Amino acid sequence: MTITITAFERSPDGGKGLARDTRVRWALEETGLPYEVRLVSFRAMKEAAHLALHPFGQIPTYEEGGLVLFETGSIVLHIAERHPGLFPADANARARAITWMFAALNTVEPPILELVTAKLAEGDRPWKAERLPLVEDRVRARLNQLAARLGDADWLDGGFSAGDLLMVSVLLRLRPSGLLNEFPSLAAYVARGEARPAYQRAFAAQLAINAAPLPAG
Template sequence: MLRLYGFSRVNPIAHGRTRDLRVLWALEEMDQPFELVGLDHPAKELNTAAYRAVSPFEQIPVIEDDGLVLSESGAIVLYLARKTGRLIPADAAGAARVERWCFAALNTIEVPLLNLQLMDFVTHDSGANEYRGFLVQWAMRQLGALERWLEGREYVANDDFSVADILLSHVLTETDDPALLDSHPGVREYRERCLSRASWRRTIERYRERVEAG
């Protein structure tokens, strides 16, 4: 059976935002059984030689499946989609469109949003305002392009929900800044459309019941 390394306890600021949720959501959508190995992040269970053997950067998530050990949430959800034939089209062109938007979610959209999130977590120094303003402009540019792309589309890559939508909509949970979202109602609506799926609601509810914030 597939084994997934996820969190059992995480710092309160990250609770409900962690990247194992992307894999948990994909597995829920695909109706795939798995064994969950919960790790305690504050207790430094990720910072061991044994865990580094499966996760070079001491990060979650990781899966073990039929002898394959794989880290990185994007790589994992694409692997699961290809293996199960779920959440990715069978034709090469359709699959390529999903792959494109998986990379866009993690490289083009997430970078400015994550930088803003991290900056707001660690500093309230007014001297940082100029850099934050740069990050906001960067995020606005990327979200503006996404807003234009989503016009007339229900999902980002093809007509059907895919693993690209899992990655992208989860990336978009990294901000609730009204300055960003109020300017891009199509992006907000897309995010809420994806997060309203029953599979996500089950995933986040089980996560909150199981994962301790501490």
């Protein structure tokens, strides 16, 4: 059965790999699964056809036969559970990898998204000067904890897993802020993720979409 995912017709980041469809592309590339991409405009994301796939009008979605999934973490978990390449064979190690997936999305990403909101969506608000340092400190606190756990290891728990895929993807959102550079071990960790051939293919595919001209009409 053909796998089809949705992606932005034009990503808000211009194809820099920060859109969440890149995470799903990366997972599919790591497992060697062929897939197709259906591009969705911002207008189409709010229309009935797309809302039937994703009730909150976002991307990505995942379709395989009669199965339709939304939410990046759920999609990556589905791929990792059913295809080799993203989970270790040992059951306990697999459970730990799933824990790191949840940690990436539920513990590390929220303060990072708050920082993105403070800088972009609220950048012209009068409270920015007071709020921004507080948000940055919350991000630093999480990064200190993560760096302490990672130590000098290449990956979070033995070999590369879906937990690392999501954690690296989350940390990439920090690059424009410069905060990642304050934690050399985490910056190196992210660089290792970006150097993986599967990530390179996923990134190139997303960038190519944003470099191509939009269809007429």
